[in-house]
Amino acid sequence: MTGEFAAFVGLALVAVTGGVLMLNVTKVVHMVVSLIFTFVSIAGLYVLLSAEFIAAVQVLIYSGAVTIIMLFGIMLTKHQDEEEKPVGRWRKVLTGGSIAVFAFLVYKGIYQLDLGQTAQAPLHVKNTEQIGMALFTKHLIPFELTSVLLLAALIGAIVLAKKEEEDN
Incomplete structure (x- = not known):
């Protein structure tokens, strides 16, 4: 096992874990933190692909700006305090099964992919x-x-924003 493969597996696990946590946690700030983990690990995957510029844009735009805008949008909107129902056991089982099926289909799709290239691109x-x-x-x-x-x-x-100020 090479270091590059180990880095890929680690970053991929962090990205998938962040995505799954974002769907399963109940607090908004925890969702945003898991989303940041996902965005930063995807930037690490871009670095492994030698796309440093795209990785920098990923960190600056998505991990920084978009996440902060989402957080401000959520915090500044009015919410109704409603009691959330606890997540049922079947939902957790269905979520885990769906993730496993998706991972298997992606695995099969990647290994059966034929790009038809004879010469490698630089x-x-x-x-x-x-x-x-x-x-x-x-x-x-x-x-x-x-x-x-x-x-x-x-x-x-x-x-x-100006109309809301004038109305008040």
Whole structure:
């Protein structure tokens, strides 16, 4: 067993465990912490794939910004204090069985995958430059449309926040 394989298995277990915990814990802050574990371990998997730029973006955007925005959104909204029913035994068994079936199907799918490549593509060669070239040549229009959509969402959030202030 190589060190790379051991790191992959460890990071994959942390990612899956974080996802399962996020679905099964009841407190919102615990859900966010398990989500952060999942995001950071996925960033570690990107590092193993020699995609350091994507790993850095994963940590900065998802582990940082998105998680904080989700936490603020949950904390600032009004909640009704309702008693939650305890999770039943059958739900836990069904969840575990579903995870096992999904893992088996992914395992079978990966080992039966035929990519049809005869020559290996060069890895570890200017990954960030290749992403930038693809983003600003082939995918320029979707990139710009995404930035306009995000700007419209930001303006909409400001307008909604101002209306709530005026109503009070």
